[in-house]
Amino acid sequence: MCIGIPMQIVEVYEDGISGVIEAGGTKKHCFFMLIDNPKVGDYVLVHAGNAISKLDEQEAKENLELIEQCLLGAKGAVE
Amino acid sequence: MQWSKFKDKDLVLSLAHGIKQKAKKFDRLRIMHVCGTHENAIARYALRDLLPNNIKLLAGPGCPVCVTSSKDIDAIINYGIKNDCTILTFGDMLRVKGSAYSLLSASKLGLYVKMVYGLDEAIYYAKQAKKDAIFFSVGFETTAAPVASIIKSVNLPENLSFFSVHKYTPNGVLELLKAGKLNIDALILPGHASIVSGLAPYEKVASSFNLPCVAAGFEPVDVLGAILMIINQLEDNICKVENEYERLLNYEGNKLAQKALNDIFDITDSIWRGLGIIKNSGFEFKKTYNYLNAKLKFNIPFSDSYTEEQKGCRCAEVILGTIEPPQCPMYAKICNPHNPVGPCMVSDEGTCRNWWEVKGDI
Numbered sequence: 001m002c003i004g005i006p007m008q009i010v011e012v013y014e015d016g017i018s019g020v021i022e023a024g025g026t027k028k029h030c031f032f033m034l035i036d037n038p039k040v041g042d043y044v045l046v047h048a049g050n051a052i053s054k055l056d057e058q059e060a061k062e063n064l065e066l067i068e069q070c071l072l073g074a075k076g077a078v079e
Numbered sequence: 080m081q082w083s084k085f086k087d088k089d090l091v092l093s094l095a096h097g098i099k100q101k102a103k104k105f106d107r108l109r110i111m112h113v114c115g116t117h118e119n120a121i122a123r124y125a126l127r128d129l130l131p132n133n134i135k136l137l138a139g140p141g142c143p144v145c146v147t148s149s150k151d152i153d154a155i156i157n158y159g160i161k162n163d164c165t166i167l168t169f170g171d172m173l174r175v176k177g178s179a180y181s182l183l184s185a186s187k188l189g190l191y192v193k194m195v196y197g198l199d200e201a202i203y204y205a206k207q208a209k210k211d212a213i214f215f216s217v218g219f220e221t222t223a224a225p226v227a228s229i230i231k232s233v234n235l236p237e238n239l240s241f242f243s244v245h246k247y248t249p250n251g252v253l254e255l256l257k258a259g260k261l262n263i264d265a266l267i268l269p270g271h272a273s274i275v276s277g278l279a280p281y282e283k284v285a286s287s288f289n290l291p292c293v294a295a296g297f298e299p300v301d302v303l304g305a306i307l308m309i310i311n312q313l314e315d316n317i318c319k320v321e322n323e324y325e326r327l328l329n330y331e332g333n334k335l336a337q338k339a340l341n342d343i344f345d346i347t348d349s350i351w352r353g354l355g356i357i358k359n360s361g362f363e364f365k366k367t368y369n370y371l372n373a374k375l376k377f378n379i380p381f382s383d384s385y386t387e388e389q390k391g392c393r394c395a396e397v398i399l400g401t402i403e404p405p406q407c408p409m410y411a412k413i414c415n416p417h418n419p420v421g422p423c424m425v426s427d428e429g430t431c432r433n434w435w436e437v438k439g440d441i
Contacts (some may be wrong), residue, residue, distance in 0.1 A: 003116050003119070003427065003428070004270075004271045004274075004297075017232055028196075029199055031228065031232075033225075033228040033231075033232050033339070034224060034225065034228055034336045034339070035335070045274070045327055047221050047225065047271060048169070048198070048218070048221075048222055048225060049196055049197025049199050049200070049225070050225035050228070050229075052221065052271070052274055052275065052333060052336065053274045053328070053333065055082075055326060057081060059325055059326040060081040060085075060326040062325060063085075063296075063324070063325045063326040064081060064084055064085070064300075066323070066325060067090070067300060067304040067307075068090075070304060070311060071093055071094060071097050071307065
């Protein structure tokens with residue numbers, strides 16, 4: 001039950017706290033109470049029918065840079 | 080899209096090479112993760128095969144299904160049968176045995192149980208039902224927070240109540256370390272549970288027990304990256320909390336989720352299967368919400384005699400990382416996903432189940 005799945009918001013209902021998310025053609029109902037300002041097009045991590053975090057392209061890039069920095073440290077040590 | 084790079088083969092091999100080179104300085108490193116989804120990723124991508132022999136990657140008590148006590152399963156079965164009500168819960172809870180029966184096998188005793196994907200479906204089914212319904216509310220803070228936020232924001236049907244067996248990971252880990260039950264050199268922190276709790280609760284773990292702690296995501300680059308970050312800390316004689324999963328996880332955690340948890344639940348002692356009662360490691364409803372608490376609403380009979388482990392089952396040792404699944408004499412012989420004896424063989428997050436899926440009966 002703890003498996004989080006990245007999905008995209010395709011509809012936000014009028015209540016603002018729920019809507020529809022999609023991944024690989026599968027659509028599901030989702031609650032948005034745990035994220036700020038859900039918008040159509042946002043990528044979110046979905047856990048048991050709830051979005052628990054937004055997924056950001058820029059942060060993914062920075063994340064990779066962090067890993068590559070660690071790797072450079074390792075290569076430096078090897079050399 | 081940058082996200083696919085977290086599975087990139089060249090980057091994975093570079094990380095594995097870097098780990099191998101740096102790990103030469105150490106006799107033996109025991110690195111534990113406390114998330115069933117990490118075990119799933121490690122098994123699926125065969126990450127142990129990429130590590131040198133002196134690095135042991137251990138699976139800890141990170142599967143909420145595996146640590147749900149027989150005592151709680153027996154109680155929910157008893158109540159459902161005696162009071163003729165519907166039990167609603169997640170699919171991976173259905174086949175875990177209590178002392179004698181699982182929720183699914185108890186259906187032949189007259190229990191009516193229905194699988195749901197989330198609490199929204201439980202609300203839907205409760206509205207359809209003409210009798211009382213209880214949501215068997217299982218999971219770490221990742222599941223407890225959504226449950227809390229829905230309770231706060233949605234009109235619940237009057238016939239729906241909750242049996243909370245939610246558990247709080249940071250305190251569970253801390254207490255197990257205090258009790259000397261974990262023999263480890265470093266921790267990989269759970270990526271998704273930490274999205275809710277944040278990383279601050281783990282500062283005490285890092286400082287009091289001199290353990291490097293790195294929160295990680297669930298792609299192969301994430302897990303290997305976290306191992307390299309741990310080795311870097313050990314090399315520099317540093318023990319601190321670091322975040323490898325920056326694209327989703329903030330150090331502070333999800334404030335909306337923390338507020339929802341604080342509004343609905345108190346932190347209480349909780350029984351973990353095979354590990355006994357762990358202080359301050361569970362979520363129980365605040366008094367204001369007694370009307371939603373099935374344990375109080377219906378006075379569910381708890382039995383003092385319950386069986387956590389079937390004869391021969393060694394799941395408790397698997398959960399503590401003291402043995403690996405094939406060391407259990409039942410593994411893949413009597414116990415398999417079609418006939419799970421212990422809880423670790425049931426859920427997709429269980430260690431035995433993950434090993435079996437990849438290695439089968441080899």
